[in-house]
Amino acid sequence: MAFKIESNLLDACALAILKRGDTYGYEITQEMKKSIVVSESTLYPVLRRLQKEQLCRTYDQPYQGRNRRYYSITEKGLLQLAEYQRQWNDYRTAIEALLDDAKADRKGANPKQKGRDDDDE
Amino acid sequence: MMMMNRQEFILALRRELKKLPPEEIVAATEFYEEFFDEVLANGAKTEQEIIAELGGPKRVAAEIKADYAARILDDDETVVESGKGGKTNKISAVWWVILGICSAPVSIPLACFIAFVGFCVFFGLLGTVLGIYGAIIGCACGAIGAIAFGIIAFASSIATGFMFVGGGLLLAALTAAAGVGAFIGTRELIRLIVRLITDAHDKRKNKKLAQMSEAAGGDWTYAEEPKDPREGFTKGGDDNE
Numbered sequence: 160m161a162f163k164i165e166s167n168l169l170d171a172c173a174l175a176i177l178k179r180g181d182t183y184g185y186e187i188t189q190e191m192k193k194s195i196v197v198s199e200s201t202l203y204p205v206l207r208r209l210q211k212e213q214l215c216r217t218y219d220q221p222y223q224g225r226n227r228r229y230y231s232i233t234e235k236g237l238l239q240l241a242e243y244q245r246q247w248n249d250y251r252t253a254i255e256a257l258l259d260d261a262k263a264d265r266k267g268a269n270p271k272q273k274g275r276d277d278d279d280e
Numbered sequence: 281m282m283m284m285n286r287q288e289f290i291l292a293l294r295r296e297l298k299k300l301p302p303e304e305i306v307a308a309t310e311f312y313e314e315f316f317d318e319v320l321a322n323g324a325k326t327e328q329e330i331i332a333e334l335g336g337p338k339r340v341a342a343e344i345k346a347d348y349a350a351r352i353l354d355d356d357e358t359v360v361e362s363g364k365g366g367k368t369n370k371i372s373a374v375w376w377v378i379l380g381i382c383s384a385p386v387s388i389p390l391a392c393f394i395a396f397v398g399f400c401v402f403f404g405l406l407g408t409v410l411g412i413y414g415a416i417i418g419c420a421c422g423a424i425g426a427i428a429f430g431i432i433a434f435a436s437s438i439a440t441g442f443m444f445v446g447g448g449l450l451l452a453a454l455t456a457a458a459g460v461g462a463f464i465g466t467r468e469l470i471r472l473i474v475r476l477i478t479d480a481h482d483k484r485k486n487k488k489l490a491q492m493s494e495a496a497g498g499d500w501t502y503a504e505e506p507k508d509p510r511e512g513f514t515k516g517g518d519d520n521e
Contacts, residue, residue, distance in 0.1 A: 166350075184311055185318035199333055200340045203311050204347035207304075211351060225317050228310070 164195060169205045170214070171243035177215055177232040178240060184228060206230060214239050286316050286327040289337050296341030300348055308344055405473075409466055416459050423452035 176182070176190045188202045209215045214236035217228050232240070284292070290309060297305045319330050334340050430444025 166347075183314070183318070185315055188315075198335060199315075200335050200343050203308065203340075204343050206311075207307060207344075208347060208351060223321070226310075226314065227318075228314060 164197065166205070166208075167243070168247075169197070169201065170209060171240065171247065173202070173205050173209060174214060174232060174236055174240040174243065177230055177236065181229045181231040183230065187230065209236065212239075283328065284331055284337075286331075289327075289331050289334075292337035293341055296337055297344060300345070304344070304348060312340070405469070409469070412462050412465075416455055416462055419451060419455040419458070423448045423455055426451060 172191060172195065173187060176187055182190075184202070184206065187206070188197075188199055191197055191202060206215070210217060210230075212235075213233055215230050215232050217230055220227050220229055290312060293312065294305055294309060297308060316327065316330060319325055320327070325333075331337075426444050426448030428448075430441045430446075430448055432441075433444055434441030
């Protein structure tokens with residue numbers, strides 16, 4: 160993919176997955192990989208960061224004789240997710256407006272580009 | 281390297297992370313141990329395949345270190361007013377970023393490029409020096425040839441003989457002068473190169489020593505956590521049990 164996924168966006172994605180319910184590291188990786196292209200080594204730092212910022216918390220549960228660490232979104236995490244969603248919408252709208260604008264220009268005549276630049280702010 | 285198994289991977293990862301606070305190393309180890317358990321339980325991949333997909337211990341460690349560095353930097357911005365320890369934290373954070381960059385795969389092509397340029401310059405200089413010496417040897421041969429021809433020519437024409445012998449001697453004198461000049465020049469060039477290399481080496485050594493004393497003297501690794509004002513919260517949720 161041409162666009163690099165920035166770390167805040169990864170945080171937002173991980174929070175969105177956690178909002179569906181508590182789950183463990185490997186499962187989160189798999190869920191993430193269903194939607195976006197991420198390397199497997201990217202996820203651990205994301206979870207660690209969320210944990211350190213108290214956006215999620217962990218608890219351990221035994222599973223088939225070993226340990227599974229579950230991640231659970233916190234109140235703070237839910238608030239942060241809502242904030243990410245709001246900001247993402249703004250961001251997406253702005254980028255889309257810009258890209259659609261460029262598409263329209265390509266189709267129509269170009270000469271009035273100068274005036275257009277002045278209108279925008 | 282390619283045939284690393286799970287245990288070797290974890291050991292290598294821990295080695296790469298050894299400058300981080302112990303709890304960071306423990307958390308990373310636990311996560312990746314569990315990760316191996318899960319993928320292997322799924323049965324689809326071998327240990328080697330998992331490691332290959334992760335990109336190897338260096339890559340995994342680089343991501344962890346980069347994130348850790350970013351976290352300290354962020355923390356600093358918010359904790360700065362609380363005063364004490366802020367400065368050391370910032371320095372060590374910058375140090376971490378540098379470390380992170382150095383351990384990133386990007387530095388390898390760069391290092392190759394620098395080494396390549398170094399080789400080119402070295403062989404260029406070597407070629408020039410050899411060329412000059414070649415020219416001097418050529419001149420010397422020419423001088424000997426001219427003198428020899430002049431001596432033979434004495435038999436037929438004294439004038440021609442004198443001309444060649446004289447020309448040959450002149451050439452020999454010039455060659456000797458050039459030879460001495462080239463010798464002194466080469467010696468100076470070698471001295472210059474040696475000085476440049478030792479200077480650069482000393483500079484790097486001093487810088488490294490300064491950085492090391494910074495990293496060691498800062499003692500930030502352990503100071504960082506307890507000073508965190510949110511520590512009270514962390515207890516319950518953080519590393520569990």
